[in-house]
Amino acid sequence: DAGITQSPRHKVTETGTPVTLRCHQTENHRYMYWYRQDPGHGLRLIHYSYGVKDTDKGEVSDGYSVSRSKTEDFLLTLESATSSQTSVYFCAIRETSGSVSGELFFGEGSRLTVL
């Protein structure tokens, strides 16, 4: 159990409203990620973090911002939600000790619907 909690698990919102998704981990892992899952696209990386206040963009970062003010929390913000951002969002962590291959461990997902 990688100790990852995502909140909220489900959210319905309207176009143009801001939305923040939270990922919380309990084990002080350095690397955290936000992916979105859409049919026919698999999982695509939005943003990732390699430490407190250290973040970088993934392949589908437009319309999203992130923040990591402490090790355990990684926030994903949609400043003005659009219908194209309706998706399932997954947070992941990389265990930095004892893992040569660098696999990721995923949370249970947050389903966001933008009307």
Add this chain to the structure above:
Amino acid sequence: GDSVTQMEGPVTLSEEAFLTINCTYTATGYPSLFWYVQYPGEGLQLLLKATKADDKGSNKGFEATYRKETTSFHLEKGSVQVSDSAVYFCALGGIQGAQKLVFGQGTRLTINP
């Protein structure tokens, strides 16, 4: 850039059938390769992995061999069960730096009794 191409789904099989889900990749260097499984309503779980050429990953009766010459990492199982019904994702990633996994599009597998 790095990419993963998976067999198109959905795939429907009868219980005890042989399963193959094809996965090929394009990458610079020598990536690690992974298969993840997603059961309905859940997040992704690591099924198996291989970190270098000719490595075979295995778990729960599933196997995949890292083939550098054909840039492939096909998932196989000799006798599937209804409980194997899920979506399967092939992924690749480097072993240095931030380890940004690149995923295939996923293959939905349904096993009928």
